[in-house]
Amino acid sequence: MDRSEKLRQRARELLEKGEVVMVIGSGPPSDSGISPVLFATTPEQAENLTASTSCAQNLANYLLKVRDRGKVAVVARGCDARSITVLLQENQLKRENLYILGIGCEGIVENGRKSVACAVCRHPNPLIYDEMIGEPAAVAEPDPEVSRADAEWEQLSPDERWERLSAELDRCIRCYACRQVCPNCYCPVCFVDASMPQLVGRTHNLSDNMVYHIIRALHMAGRCVECGACHRACPVGIDLMRFNRRVAKTVRERFGGDAGTDLSQPPALTVFKPDDPQEFIR
Amino acid sequence: MPDAENFEPRIVAFLCNWCSYAGADLAGISRLHYPPSIRVIRVPCSGRVDPFFILQALQQGADGVLVSGCHPGDCHYLTGNFVARRRFAVLNDLLEFCGIEPGRVTFAWVSASEGERFAKLVTEVTEKVKKLGPNRRLKKELP
Ligand code: SF4
Ligand code: SF4
Ligand code: SF4
Ligand code: FES
Numbered sequence: 494m495d496r497s498e499k500l501r502q503r504a505r506e507l508l509e510k511g512e513v514v515m516v517i518g519s520g521p522p523s524d525s526g527i528s529p530v531l532f533a534t535t536p537e538q539a540e541n542l543t544a545s546t547s548c549a550q551n552l553a554n555y556l557l558k559v560r561d562r563g564k565v566a567v568v569a570r571g572c573d574a575r576s577i578t579v580l581l582q583e584n585q586l587k588r589e590n591l592y593i594l595g596i597g598c599e600g601i602v603e604n605g606r607k608s609v610a611c612a613v614c615r616h617p618n619p620l621i622y623d624e625m626i627g628e629p630a631a632v633a634e635p636d637p638e639v640s641r642a643d644a645e646w647e648q649l650s651p652d653e654r655w656e657r658l659s660a661e662l663d664r665c666i667r668c669y670a671c672r673q674v675c676p677n678c679y680c681p682v683c684f685v686d687a688s689m690p691q692l693v694g695r696t697h698n699l700s701d702n703m704v705y706h707i708i709r710a711l712h713m714a715g716r717c718v719e720c721g722a723c724h725r726a727c728p729v730g731i732d733l734m735r736f737n738r739r740v741a742k743t744v745r746e747r748f749g750g751d752a753g754t755d756l757s758q759p760p761a762l763t764v765f766k767p768d769d770p771q772e773f774i775r
Numbered sequence: 776m777p778d779a780e781n782f783e784p785r786i787v788a789f790l791c792n793w794c795s796y797a798g799a800d801l802a803g804i805s806r807l808h809y810p811p812s813i814r815v816i817r818v819p820c821s822g823r824v825d826p827f828f829i830l831q832a833l834q835q836g837a838d839g840v841l842v843s844g845c846h847p848g849d850c851h852y853l854t855g856n857f858v859a860r861r862r863f864a865v866l867n868d869l870l871e872f873c874g875i876e877p878g879r880v881t882f883a884w885v886s887a888s889e890g891e892r893f894a895k896l897v898t899e900v901t902e903k904v905k906k907l908g909p910n911r912r913l914k915k916e917l918p
Contacts, residue, residue, distance in 0.1 A: 650874075651877065652874065653874070654872070655912055657874075684827065698917070700913055700916070703912075703913060704827075704830045707830060707869055707870075707873065708830070711865055711866060714865045740865060743868040744865065747865075762865070763858075764858075764861075765854065765860065767847065767848070769864070773867045774860070774883060774884060775881060775882065775884075775896065
């Protein structure tokens with residue numbers, strides 16, 4: 494039985510027995526290769542589920558939206574499961590209200606190209622799940638192009654970095670799609686929407702754009718699971734993963750660990766060690 | 776626009792009430808001289824300094840920002856500066872990544888008894904920012 498057939502069978506069973514009120518997964522891929530999100534509340538609807546790992550969204554995002562409905566099953570790749578872990582660490586979800594159907598991930602491929610997040614993915618397999626559907630995926634070698642681009646960025650002078658980033662972020666139209674698709678960006682009032690006091694200007698002025706992106710990246714430190722949903726959602730193609738990779742690297746190198754990989758540990762920026770490195774402090 | 780020679784930077788300093796602010800006070804009552812470049816904002820603890828404050832100071836035209844709190848282990852609230860230190864580390868790296876000039880934003884620990892160190896720190900930070908010139912990067916200019 495192939496993986497999709499097994500998944501459909503389990504989803505049907507869970508819904509028929511009333512063990513879950515909904516199964517969140519993805520449907521058959523379109524011509525571009527991207528699978529739409531699929532919400533099944535009846536065994537019939539579950540017939541359209543596939544075990545494609547090419548859904549552009551991070552499915553943990555939807556769990557937040559249905560968390561009051563009872564127990565929900567979700568098909569989780571490595572990054573979906575990491576986001577779920579972060580949400581559990583932060584008490585946004587209840588583990589007993591989740592049934593995680595894990596699948597090993599082959600990456601998100603659109604028009605023959607692997608999404609940049611998937612090209613350097615270190616955790617394609619879910620680290621928490623209730624059952625695995627099919628075999629775990631092999632961890633692929635990270636795309637050397639991406640590491641090369643990151644290394645090149647670090648070699649640039651501050652002036653060059655500023656110039657390039659300005660050109661990039663000048664194009665941001667502040668639509669906040671990057672925030673909306675992120676499961677771990679769930680503040681009821683985001684700092685950009687606060688009006689009493691207003692924290693950051695609403696215009697797409699370069700200075701405000703920079704501040705938005707720096708603070709967003711900071712808020713995601715130790716919490717971003719590098720799924721790339723924000724990057725794929727951006728209508729003007731801003732390289733958000735460049736920010737996310739850098740922050741994840743800082744957190745990994747200074748405090749250890751990748752976000753959402755260890756449920757027993759709190760997120761890195763909510764704790765400290767007395768001997769955390771402080772070479773940058775005078 | 777001030778020319779480089781006469782450029783007098785404005786530096787916003789977020790000082791924690793219990794150590795660094797008292798250190799600045801000590802520098803004052805000891806009649807130590809340091810450049811009149813800083814504008815002090817007293818905060819309860821370095822842990823109160825949201826990275827956003829730092830960015831907003833730069834947006835509103837500060838040429839430099841100094842953030843200072845108690846030495847690790849001496850925080851009045853025990854752990855405020857430890858938690859802040861992780862936040863500042865990530866911010867510091869992000870600023871570097873974005874190409875904000877190193878030295879625009881300085882982090883320090885200054886105790887209540889380090890009046891002299893405080894005066895020296897402000898002198899050095901001012902010199903550094905003078906060399907960098909006026910802040911043009913994050914400053915918000917309306918068209
Ligand atoms: S950008 Fe920050 S404030 Fe806004 S939703 Fe995300 S985490 Fe919350
Ligand atoms: S910031 Fe982007 S890459 Fe990180 S978890 Fe959110 S959507 Fe995923
Ligand atoms: S999705 Fe893109 S354009 Fe929209 S706010 Fe985010 S970075 Fe800016
Ligand atoms: S009170 Fe000074 S750093 Fe916390």
